[in-house]
Structure formats: C-alpha cells, structure tokens
Amino acid sequence: xxxxNNAYGARRDFGHGDDFTDMEVSRALRNHGSLYEGLATxxxxxxxxxLLCHFDIPVVDVGQYRLSIxxxxxxxxQLSIDEILKMPEQSYAVTLECSxxxxxxxxxxxxxxxxxxxxxxxxxxxxCPLGPLLEKLGVEIDASEILFTGxxxxxxxxxxxxxxxxxxxxxxxxxxxxxxxxxxGQPLTPPHGYPLRLIVPHWYxxxxxxxxxxxxxxxxxxxxxxxxxxxxxxxxxDEPGAPITLQKVRSLIIxxxxxxxxxxxxxxxxxxxxxxxxxxAGRQSILRVEISLDxxxxxxxxxLRKSSSEFSWTSWTFPWNAERGRYEILSRATAADGSVQxxxxxxxxxxxxxNSVQSLSVIVE
Amino acid sequence: xxxxNNAYGARRDFGHGDDFTDMEVSRALRNHGSLYEGLATxxxxxxxxxLLCHFDIPVVDVGQYRLSIxxxxxxxxQLSIDEILKMPEQSYAVTLECSxxxxxxxxxxxxxxxxxxxxxxxxxxxxCPLGPLLEKLGVEIDASEILFTGxxxxxxxxxxxxxxxxxxxxxxxxxxxxxxxxxxGQPLTPPHGYPLRLIVPHWYxxxxxxxxxxxxxxxxxxxxxxxxxxxxxxxxxDEPGAPITLQKVRSLIIxxxxxxxxxxxxxxxxxxxxxxxxxxAGRQSILRVEISLDxxxxxxxxxLRKSSSEFSWTSWTFPWNAERGRYEILSRATAADGSVQxxxxxxxxxxxxxNSVQSLSVIVE
Numbered sequence: 001x002x003x004x005n006n007a008y009g010a011r012r013d014f015g016h017g018d019d020f021t022d023m024e025v026s027r028a029l030r031n032h033g034s035l036y037e038g039l040a041t042x043x044x045x046x047x048x049x050x051l052l053c054h055f056d057i058p059v060v061d062v063g064q065y066r067l068s069i070x071x072x073x074x075x076x077x078q079l080s081i082d083e084i085l086k087m088p089e090q091s092y093a094v095t096l097e098c099s100x101x102x103x104x105x106x107x108x109x110x111x112x113x114x115x116x117x118x119x120x121x122x123x124x125x126x127x128c129p130l131g132p133l134l135e136k137l138g139v140e141i142d143a144s145e146i147l148f149t150g151x152x153x154x155x156x157x158x159x160x161x162x163x164x165x166x167x168x169x170x171x172x173x174x175x176x177x178x179x180x181x182x183x184x185g186q187p188l189t190p191p192h193g194y195p196l197r198l199i200v201p202h203w204y205x206x207x208x209x210x211x212x213x214x215x216x217x218x219x220x221x222x223x224x225x226x227x228x229x230x231x232x233x234x235x236x237x238d239e240p241g242a243p244i245t246l247q248k249v250r251s252l253i254i255x256x257x258x259x260x261x262x263x264x265x266x267x268x269x270x271x272x273x274x275x276x277x278x279x280x281a282g283r284q285s286i287l288r289v290e291i292s293l294d295x296x297x298x299x300x301x302x303x304l305r306k307s308s309s310e311f312s313w314t315s316w317t318f319p320w321n322a323e324r325g326r327y328e329i330l331s332r333a334t335a336a337d338g339s340v341q342x343x344x345x346x347x348x349x350x351x352x353x354x355n356s357v358q359s360l361s362v363i364v365e
Numbered sequence: 366x367x368x369x370n371n372a373y374g375a376r377r378d379f380g381h382g383d384d385f386t387d388m389e390v391s392r393a394l395r396n397h398g399s400l401y402e403g404l405a406t407x408x409x410x411x412x413x414x415x416l417l418c419h420f421d422i423p424v425v426d427v428g429q430y431r432l433s434i435x436x437x438x439x440x441x442x443q444l445s446i447d448e449i450l451k452m453p454e455q456s457y458a459v460t461l462e463c464s465x466x467x468x469x470x471x472x473x474x475x476x477x478x479x480x481x482x483x484x485x486x487x488x489x490x491x492x493c494p495l496g497p498l499l500e501k502l503g504v505e506i507d508a509s510e511i512l513f514t515g516x517x518x519x520x521x522x523x524x525x526x527x528x529x530x531x532x533x534x535x536x537x538x539x540x541x542x543x544x545x546x547x548x549x550g551q552p553l554t555p556p557h558g559y560p561l562r563l564i565v566p567h568w569y570x571x572x573x574x575x576x577x578x579x580x581x582x583x584x585x586x587x588x589x590x591x592x593x594x595x596x597x598x599x600x601x602x603d604e605p606g607a608p609i610t611l612q613k614v615r616s617l618i619i620x621x622x623x624x625x626x627x628x629x630x631x632x633x634x635x636x637x638x639x640x641x642x643x644x645x646a647g648r649q650s651i652l653r654v655e656i657s658l659d660x661x662x663x664x665x666x667x668x669l670r671k672s673s674s675e676f677s678w679t680s681w682t683f684p685w686n687a688e689r690g691r692y693e694i695l696s697r698a699t700a701a702d703g704s705v706q707x708x709x710x711x712x713x714x715x716x717x718x719x720n721s722v723q724s725l726s727v728i729v730e
Contacts, residue, residue, distance in 0.1 A: 020385035025469065025479050026629060028393035035395055035556075037421045047411070047554030048422070056402045056624055057413070104390065114390050155625040155632050189412030191400075259421055260520040264391060267520050 024114045033118025039254045039278050042307060042315065043093050044121040046184050051191050052098050052113060054163050055154030058211045062195045067179075071147075071217035074138030081195050084128055084179060091126040093312035094176075095280045099204035099231060099244045102345070102354030110351030117252055117358050120280070122312045125199045127180035131173040134217070139169070142219040146172040148198050151211035156225055165209055165231075166222035167200065176201040176311055179212065201311035202246050202282040204353075206231045233352045241348070246282035248355040249341055251289050251316070251333035253277040255360060265361040272321050275302075280313040281335035288334040289316040295328045296343070296357075302331070322364045329360045389479045398483025404619045404643050407672060407680065408458050409486035411549050416556050417463050417478060419528050420519030423576045427560045432544075436512075436582035439503030446560050449493055449544060456491040458677035459541075460645045464569035464596060464609045467710070467719030475716030482617055482723050485645075487677045490564045492545035496538040499582070504534070507584040511537040513563050516576035521590055530574055530596075531587035532565065541566040541676055544577065566676035567611050567647040569718075571596045598713045606713070611647035614706055615720040616654050616681070616698035618642040621727065630726040637686050640667075645678040646700035653699040654681040660693045661708070661722070667696070687729045694725045 031052045038048035062081055070076040098119035103110055105117070113119075134146075150163040171177075178199040181188060188194040193210030200207040206226065227243070234241025254276045257268030279286045285306075290299035302316040316331070334340045345356045396417045403413035427446055435441040463484035468475055470482070499511075515528040536542075543564040546553060553559040558575030565572040571591065592608070599606025619641045622633030644651045650671075655664035667681040681696070699705045710721045 018385065018387045018390075020383065020387070020390050022383045022385070022469075023627060025383070025385050025390060025393055026481065028390055029398045029479070029481055029483065030400055032397040032416075033394045035422060037424075040424065045555055047556050051397075054626060056620075057400060059402075059405065104387075114394070116391065116394055118394065154623045157627075160623060160632065190410055191412050255421075258519045258525060261419060262388060262522075265520075267525065 020114060021111055024111060027113040031113055033116060034121040036118060036252070036255050038118070038121060039252055040276070042122065042312070043124050043184065046123060046186065046189060046192070049121040049123050049183075049192070050098065050119045052119065052205065053152065053191060053210075055152040057190050058151040059190075060151065060195055060211065065195055067196060067212060068214040069134075069137060070214070072140040072143045072219050073134070073217045074140065077137060081181065084181060084196065087128040087133065089126060090129055090178065091124055092176075093122045093124045093307060093309040094199055094201045095120065095122045095247070095311065095313045096199075096205045096208060097247050097250075097280070099206055099352050100350070102356060103351030105354055105356060106347050106351050110349060112351060119205075120250075120252070122307075123183050124185070125178055125180040126182035126185070127178040127196075127199065129175075130177045130179055130198070131175065133179070134173060139173075139217055140219070143169050143217045144220065145169060145218045145222055147216040147218055147222050148209040148212060149214045149216070150209050151213045161225055162213075163209065163226060164222075164224050165207055165226050166218065167207060171200070171203075204231075204244050204247055206244065230350065231352070232350060233348045234350065236349055239349075244352055247280060248353050249279075249281035249284065249286075249333050249335040249339045250355040251277055251279035251331040251341065252358055253329060253331050253360050256362065265363060268322055268362055268364050270322050270324050270364050272319065275318040275320050275329070277302075277316050277331055278313040279304075279316055279331075279333040281333065281339070284335035284337050284339070286314040286333055287336050289314075290332045290334075291318045292330040292332070293320065293327055296330055299332065324364050327362045327364065329362055330357050332357050385479060386476055389476060392478040396478055398481060399486040401483060401617070401620050403483070403486060404617055405641070407487065407677070408489050408549065411488060411551065411554060411557070414486040414488050414548075414557070415463065415484045417484065417570065418517065418556060418575075420517040422555050423516040424555075425516065425560055425576065430560055432561060432577060433579040434499070434502060435579070437505035437508045437584050438499070438582045439505065442502060446546065449546060449561065452493040452498065454491060455494055455543065456489055457541075458487045458489045458672060458674040459564055459566045460485065460487045460612070460676065460678045461564075461570045461573060462612050462615075462645070464571055464717050465715070467721060468716030470719055470721060471712050471716050475714060477716060484570075485615075485617070487672075488548050489550070490543055490545040491547035491550070492543040492561075492564065494540075495542045495544055495563070496540065498544070499538060504538075504582055505584070508534050508582045509585065510534060510583045510587055512581040512583055512587050513574040513577060514579045514581070515574050516578045526590055527578075528574065528591060529587075529589050530572060530591050531583065531589075532572060536565070536568075569596075569609050569612055571609065595715065596717070597715060598717045599715065601714055604714075609717055612645060613718050613720040614644075614646035614649065614651075614698050614700040614704045616642055616644035616696040616706065617723055618694060618696050618725050620725060630728060633687055633727055633729045635687050635689050635729050637684065640683040640685050640694070642667075642681050642696055643678040644669075644681055644696075644698040646698065646704070649700035649702050649704070651679040651698055652701050654679075655697045655699075656683045657695040657697070658685065658692055661695055664697065689729050692727045692729065694727055695722050697722050
C-alpha cells in the first residue's frame with residue numbers, strides 16, 4: 001500500500017493545479033468539515049461540527065412555526081415548538097457522517113462538495129423520540145414509509161425543489177430517532193436546522209432532515225430527487241444504483257504534534273506519545289482498530305473505549321515511542337459483522353461511502 | 366463593465382477544471398465564509414460568522430489560563446479569566462473582514478484560502494476595553510507598539526511559529542479595542558478564540574488575535590512572519606509591500622429569491638422586491654451605496670440605515686419592480702473620504718484587499 005495523500009488529502013506537490021472547479025470550491029466555502037482536532041473530544045462542540053446545507057439557510061419565525069404530521073395517521077396534528085418541548089425528552093450523543101465524506105480522495109474525483117475525511121462529528125442531541133409520538137397519533141396499518149420535508153429549497157438542475165427524504169416505517173419508528181430541538185444543550189443554530197430537525201442515528205447524514213416542515217405517513221414508496229438521483233451508490237449517471245443508508249465502518253486519527261500549514265503534515269517531538277482517534281460503523285459496534293506505523297506492512301491493535309451513548313463513536317488509543325524519522329500512520333477499523341475498512345474503497349459516480357483507510361504523514365524530530 | 370463571475374464567484378462554465386489546488390481546497394474545508402444569506406441580519410449569528418484559523422485550534426484549560434501583560438509597563442500582570450470578567454465591560458457589534466476576502470476573484474488567482482466575497486460578518490462582542498486597562502497598568506513613555514501573541518502555533522514554511530501581530534500604540538489604546546470573552550452573549554467558541562481574543566474594530570481580521578496568550582508593550586518595531594511576510598499588499602514575493610491595516614470600502618448584496626445549487630445564480634418571481642445588503646469602509650462612514658440593474662451602465666442610490674454600533678456595517682435597501690429577464694445586479698459603495706469600490710481592484714501577490722464591486726446573477730420569471 002502506497003498512500004498518495006496525507007492526513008488532509010493534501011498532496012506533497014501542493015501548489016500545482018489539481019483541477020478543482022469553482023463549483024467545488026464554492027461548496028467548500030459554504031460547508032465545512034469538523035477539523036481533525038475536533039476528533040479529540042467525545043462530544044464535538046457545535047462550532048466544530050461539520051456542516052452541509054443544500055440550499056440557503058431558512059430564516060424561521062419560531063412563533064409562526066408549525067410541524068405538520070399528516071398522511072396515513074389517525075390524528076394528524078400541527079405542532080408548535082412549545083408543544084414539542086412539553087413532550088417526553090431524550091438526550092444522547094449521535095455520530096453523524098456525510099455520505100460524501102472522503103469524496104475528494106477518489107480518482108477521478110466526482111465533482112460535488114470536495115470532502116476530505118472530516119465530514120463526521122458527534123454532538124449531543126436533545127429532542128422528542130419520534131416513534132412513541134407517531135404511535136400515539138395512530139399510524140395506520142398500511143403505512144410503509146415516512147416522508148420528512150425541510151423548509152430549505154432551491155433550484156436543483158432546472159427546478160425549484162424542497163429537500164425531502166423518506167425512511168422505511170420500521171427505520172423511522174426505531175429507538176434513537178429524534179425530533180431534535182437542541183444540540184449540546186443549546187437551541188439548534190440556524191445552519192444545524194433551527195428550530196427542529198430529524199436525527200437518525202447510524203444512517204449517513206442525508207437522512208437527518210433539517211428545518212423540518214412536515215412529516216407525512218405514506219402507504220407507498222416516495223420518489224424524489226434526493227432519493228432517486230442523489231444519495232445513490234452508482235457507477236454512472238444513468239445507472240439507478242443502490243440507495244445510501246447506514247454508515248460504513250471507518251476510523252480516523254487525531255493528528256499529533258503541530259501542523260505544517262501548507263500541506264497538513266504533522267511535526268512531532270521524539271519520545272513517548274499516545275496516538276488517539278475515533279471509529280464507528282453505523283449500527284455495528286467496533287470490534288477492533290489496528291494501527292500501522294509503516295504504511296500498512298505491519299499492524300498492531302489499539303485499545304478501545306466505547307462511548308456512553310450507543311449511537312456515538314468508539315475512542316481508541318495506541319501508545320507509541322516515536323523515534324526520529326518519517327512515518328505514514330494508518331488506522332483500520334473492523335466492525336462486529338466482520339466488515340473492515342478497505343485500503344481503497346470502490347469508486348462510484350457520486351463519490352459516496354469512501355471509507356478507505358486514512359493516512360497521516362508525520363515527521364518526528 | 367462585463368463581470369465574469371456571478372454572486373458566488375461561480376463561473377457559468379462550472380464543472381470545467383478551474384485549477385484550484387488541493388492546498389486551497391483543504392483550507393476552504395477548515396475555514397468557511399459567512400454565507401451570503403448571513404448578511405440578512407444586522408448582527409451575524411455565531412454559527413454563520415466567517416472563520417479563518419491559521420493553525421490547529423488550541424485546547425485551553427480555562428482554570429490554568431493566564432493572560433500575561435508585560436514589557437514596557439509599570440505593573441506587569443498575569444490575569445485569570447475570572448479577574449478579566451470582573452473588569453469594566455463593554456458590548457457592541459463589530460464588522461470583521463478577512464483581508465483576503467475576494468482573493469479568488471483575482472486573475473491570476475493567488476494560492477491561499479480561496480475566499481469568494483463572504484469573509485465578512487458583524488457579531489456582538491463583549492469584553493474589557495484594552496486602552497483603560499493598559500493605562501491603569503502604566504504604559505511607559507517609550508512604548509511604541511503592542512505585541513499580541515496567540516496560543517495557536519504550527520509550521521509556516523519550515524519553522525514552528527506562533528501567531529503574533531503588533532499594533533502601533535495609538536491604535537491599540539484607541540476606543541473600541543476589546544479583550545473579548547463573549548460573542549453574541551455566549552462565551553467564545555473554540556474556533557473564535559476561547560477563552561479570550563482581541564477585537565480591533567475597523568482593521569482587517571488579522572489584527573484581532575485569537576486565543577490571546579500575552580500582550581507585550583514594546584519600545585521598538587516588532588518583526589515577525591505575520592507582519593513582514595504575510596498580510597502585505599505586494600506585487601511579488603520579494604517586494605516588501607505595504608502592511609494591511611484598515612478595511613477598504615465595500616458592499617455586498619443579500620441574494621433575493623432562491624439559489625441555483627450548481628452555480629449560485631438566483632431565481633426570483635417577477636413583481637416588487639426590496640433588494641438589501643450591507644456596506645462598510647473601516648474607520649470611514651458610508652456616504653452612498655449605488656445599485657445597477659444593467660451591468661453598470663446606470664446607477665441609482667440605495668437608501669442607507671446606519672448601525673447602532675459605530676463599529677458595525679451600514680444596511681441598505683433598494684426597491685425594485687422586477688420584470689422577467691436576466692440581470693447582473695451590482696452594488697457600489699462610497700465612503701466619507703470619497704473612496705469608491707473599484708470595478709476591478711489592483712491585483713497583488715497575496716490576494717489582499719479585493720474590494721471590487723460584486724456582481725449577482727438573477728433570473729426573474
């Protein structure tokens with residue numbers, strides 16, 4: 001294995017044209033990653049949580065705001081935020097990851113938000129559990145999907161569309177799915193979905209619809225742009241491909257030492273150091289994280305520490321007596337179902353689910 | 366005048382190689398702009414305030430934290446946050462702008478953080494006024510500059526350096542300069558300088574040193590990387606150039622309607638609409654903002670509304686009866702000293718101070 005990119009996906013030959021487009025850079029300026037140092041805490045501060053918004057951030061007058069729950073349900077309702085705040089409440093950390101995380105490490109590079117590896121974070125979310133609420137309102141026997149629609153809208157291709165996604169009924173009623181109104185103990189920020197968003201643990205982030213406007217219980221399959229066109233793992237534009245669902249097994253390293261500003265390499269003083277990082281695998285628990293200090297020729301097990309939340313990432317540590325030299329450090333996670341991070345994930349047209357092993361360039365002096 | 370770029374700096378021929386480098390994209394993923402819709406409010410929410418960090422974000426144990434004030438001062442001190450919180454306090458909105466704002470609109474494009482136009486925002490900052498504090502501690506008669514050093518460090522070129530910048534003594538003692546510990550009524554977030562940062566109104570953002578570690582009163586000129594090499598307006602790598610200081614005159618338009626996701630154009634329904642935006646000019650007040658609906662052939666005055674803070678931007682409005690068609694809308698500000706936004710600012714090696722007139726592509730249907 002010969003990783004071409006360092007921790008930041010930044011090649012050594014920085015400064016040469018790498019052919020990123022203006023559209024990609026414009027998206028990177030609106031959205032942002034969690035920063036690798038954001039992996040250092042079990043719960044990510046709101047200010048360091050990655051962010052992806054499809055359209056303009058909606059401005060919501062919370063006094064006027066109502067969440068509509070309707071469709072194949074016996075008691076449809078229009079709920080104000082005050083009414084939702086009075087309902088039973090739960091709080092826990094949830095690891096969210098964008099399904100395009102790692103996109104810019106694919107060759108050739110699919111053109112969209114050019115994520116390196118940092119579109120992942122774990123905040124503590126507070127809200128009303130969705131399943132018990134829907135059961136109380138009386139889901140009809142023929143319900144098969146739940147459609148979640150956001151207040152955000154814009155022109156995708158040539159049409160004004162809203163952001164909307166559906167979940168199979170069993171997934172939507174599952175323990176852990178929240179109507180969240182708080183993030184790390186504070187009301188949601190505008191970019192994170194104020195005043196109300198969905199949180200769907202273990203799924204890639206596109207399922208956790210922000211600025212939630214309505215919940216519709218359907219007796220049929222929902223078709224929309226963000227179900228049928230985007231968020232698919234497909235080999236070409238025309239192929240339908242497979243829908244993106246649960247997060248794949250993955251791990252990341254918190255960069256030790258200090259950063260070379262121009263290319264993201266790390267400079268570290270020789271001596272004992274504890275490498276640290278995070279690992280996650282959707283609904284699977286993490287069985288093992290292995291570290292390689294020699295570009296993947298040999299691997300040793302890291303020590304694991306589970307999160308107190310069943311929906312949040314596993315921390316790992318690895319003691320290292322760093323001697324002077326140059327290193328490419330890799331971490332590789334294995335999930336309970338036996339799935340392992342690949343050296344190089346399979347390329348796909350939209351650049352989805354790139355859970356390849358990360359490589360971190362470290363110079364020890 | 367024929368603007369080549371639309372509101373987002375996104376060319377119409379998006380999708381073609383625009384030659385952005387991996388280094389530029391890596392920076393764009395760590396930093397982020399304020400989003401054009403963030404201009405809609407007089408005070409920018411923290412979550413929508415632009416962000417530029419040179420190095421890793423320092424992790425600060427606030428119990429251990431001390432601000433050292435020393436050098437040519439009669440009573441040097443080490444202050445805890447609790448001690449700073451007990452001092453006289455002021456709060457006001459301050460417009461901060463990165464001196465590289467607009468960098469990616471220069472041709473050829475200087476390689477660094479590839480800002481479009483969105484590295485500007487106005488948050489409300491709370492803290493202890495610096496001037497009275499230093500006067501109380503007894504600035505020596507030979508003091509000429511104040512050096513501000515942050516806790517952030519990393520490798521710039523081949524050397525581990527700290528972020529540090531100096532201000533002439535008169536600028537540092539000026540009304541408005543704050544040791545800020547709160548942003549929009551909350552403790553600073555880690556990326557915005559927790560637990561303490563400098564706020565220097567009217568100057569470009571590089572003067573407002575974050576994660577403040579020490580303040581040293583000097584009887585000499587300070588030379589450092591971020592004074593002598595970076596943050597200069599120069600025509601080549603070797604030329605010393607002029608230091609970057611106060612913000613230049615500039616205006617931006619809040620995009621009306623909805624956004625074309627792929628290229629940032631706006632789609633608007635025909636009928637009456639009020640165009641809105643912001644303008645600022647460092648220490649100068651805004652005298653005039655003119656709007657052109659025809660690519661700069663004709664201009665009409667917008668209506669101005671000053672901020673309640675003398676350190677914050679001026680809002681403008683412009684009523685428009687939008688008829689079907691395609692428009693390139695421009696805004697152009699004039700400051701009290703007569704300086705006007707140029708159609709095309711003078712190119713410089715580091716891509717600084719690009720206050721060119723913005724152009725917004727709007728389709729009215």
